[in-house]
Amino acid sequence: MNSFDLIIIGAGPGGYPLALRQAQKGWKVAVVEADQVGGTCLNWGCIPTKALLASAKGLHFLHQAGKLGLTVENVGFAWDRVQARKDEVVRQLRGGIEKLFEKAGVTLVRGVGTLQSPHRVAIAPTPGAKDASSPSSCPANEIEGQRICLAVGSVPGVPASFPQDRSLFWTSDEALHCKEIPASLLVVGGGVIGLELGQVFAQFGSKVTVVEMMPQILPGLDTATAKRLLPVFKKAGLEILVGQKVEGLQIEGGRVVCQIGGAVRTFDRALLAIGRRPNLRCLEGSPLSLDRDGPFLKVNERFETSQPGVYAIGDAIRGPMLAHKATYDAETLARQWNGEPVTPDYSAVPSCVYTYPEIAWVGMSEEEAQKRGLAYTVGRFLFSANGRALAMAEGDGQVKVLVDADGRLLGAVLWGPEASDLIMEPTIWRALNLDKHGMERLIHPHPTLSEAFLEAYENALGRNLHG
């Protein structure tokens, strides 16, 4: 009864798809979740951030409605309702996953799982769960599994120098649940989380300063694009400082005080957004030791850790710490277990930033292509020459592609309207290694934003029609 074909620790975007896939194959599956199903992405990451960004973008639109010939007065917002809507979206999606588990016959075990052996997981009650709305259904103190997969996700990386007082010094968790908009906010880190939450708070009235230690925002993004975006975010009300450190963070008179580039600066709140590290709570107090690869668990191409029978996927192992990468790992592992000869390939993992404008990229940046000594040509197209973008009054943005002589795509980066969905076409190009003869067979509907990728691609081949 407490024995399973598969035990998965973590019900996030790695764990829950793996559970469903193997349940579809008739396996008896248990998922151990210390907190909420859906993991960081659904509960404290992607989804709530996107919900807040939708309200922020809506507010931005209200202020810009005159551009479309529309008139409004007394534009404002009710922060509690913005937050309540966000929570409702999360609740709805979480309920969806719970139903999927029920339907598929997956056993959801609520509690903290600790790896006791390659086939046993001890379960303990979760101390102070973030949102303990659902009753615990832990069937036992210990469960057994033929295989165990660690889909444990990650937690915000908090350096020792960051003060402990979470009422003033936020991680993304506190920022997403804050009751009031601070008058001023320091965001430490100019990656995806810092920019997305920075834009939310700036739109809702905070004076926001984003400080990034690296010489550019969004490390990994094509450098020229990252640079081009600085004035875009400045116009959106974000002060962004790159190549600078925040030092000496402390509390003075109930406010956050620090030095940035030698100057003393004061803020109402500070948000730490400098990245995440694997959540290896399942190994705390475990008799097993698993080999590491830096902060990550070391796995082979079959996602097996140094302990035979124990697997790991998602943020716990090396690779982009993204929800869809975790899901891809889950799908790949499931296919391996089901007998397909596949190995993971991370060369076409798209990255999306849901600011407005949205930013998305896939494959190599120009710097990476240069570093690898690859021959390529660059193609560019501005959304200001795209009919649909102009019709939408969203003509700010650009597509940039790197293409080899046959039209194979090395990389693409887009910023502008709907970039997070438009990145799918370059992603297909890259993942399937398609060439220019493929593109010649496609008809892009007119007028659509998707034409911008076509134009940039043709520009790289020296044969674009427009621009």
Next chain:
Amino acid sequence: MNSFDLIIIGAGPGGYPLALRQAQKGWKVAVVEADQVGGTCLNWGCIPTKALLASAKGLHFLHQAGKLGLTVENVGFAWDRVQARKDEVVRQLRGGIEKLFEKAGVTLVRGVGTLQSPHRVAIAPTPGAKDASSPSSCPANEIEGQRICLAVGSVPGVPASFPQDRSLFWTSDEALHCKEIPASLLVVGGGVIGLELGQVFAQFGSKVTVVEMMPQILPGLDTATAKRLLPVFKKAGLEILVGQKVEGLQIEGGRVVCQIGGAVRTFDRALLAIGRRPNLRCLEGSPLSLDRDGPFLKVNERFETSQPGVYAIGDAIRGPMLAHKATYDAETLARQWNGEPVTPDYSAVPSCVYTYPEIAWVGMSEEEAQKRGLAYTVGRFLFSANGRALAMAEGDGQVKVLVDADGRLLGAVLWGPEASDLIMEPTIWRALNLDKHGMERLIHPHPTLSEAFLEAYENALGRNLHG
């Protein structure tokens, strides 16, 4: 001096790309345009409609802003500014094409072209051009060409029973330029134009009735989807009557009176949107006669008419009357002329409707697959189970796909947020005849709307994770 390698009649989305392509190859090209470059699509079709729809959708958003926790008062609009912005978008894009012609060395001949022989086109001044802002640059009364291509586009089909008074009885041209919103509007025809313009006027305050003679709106669209959309448009304020005829249209007391289904109805204005027919003005008074294919010019697979040396593309020949189909014809013809062994293939021409929600489809409808006796399975996914759609508060919509046993896509139809851009992924699937092994190599970013297609596709294969 008045002799060219290629004369193209019509500077729309068929003619201008062909001109640019052949100019890129060093050909001496003239384009004869009786009115404005950009053709119907840019000047009186797609682009101005999409610009008006952007304002309409914006107004809709203002009324719904409370959903996102936002507050506004006194929502309204200035119709003259809505129209002025639309005109500015058109002007900007038109200016872009004129610059491309200049840069490429294409000679723009303003005037009405008449086919005098397989190598000669007579030019006459355009009587009462719709928007004669640019000076005529007609170099002569007659020009000569090695080849002639008729890229003449189409005009609204106006039956004899439709009264001539264009102040009360509009075609799309008058609707797009109207100075005031009529209190009530009869839209004759429930196709793309009727629904798009109907929604614009309904949003801006008209009481709109759309009457479609066929049993469904959007003929060609999957029947179940067309049916499902009726309550959606009803909620958007459109009265839609399908399978009904408008009869006895006349003026009474300065208003439009007619019978619909036996009942007498009265409206302030009527908009005729029952389709378009090829614009064959270039053959009026021509000594040449070209074979027809119904209302269209008959061409072979090399786009050549019954008159050797005279070609035709776009709306003048059979196929979907869409801007991107005309551009595809132009690209295909250019590639044929440049020595590539290609023939036109219309099996993956996407169709888009830019209402809100947007509607888009590609390939076969379920009815067509049945008619052809093909084996398929249906896959569906609702946007209400898509995280990004919920985060955007745009959870209304569905993806439906028809897939064969190998995962090859017979057809797809989407309605919901950004459908006109999301249709590109199914379009690629269909155009390149990709199968399920292709899909397994793709990583869809999370949370994005593009995941909805993946889910519907997997649903068709009986292996979807969600729903």
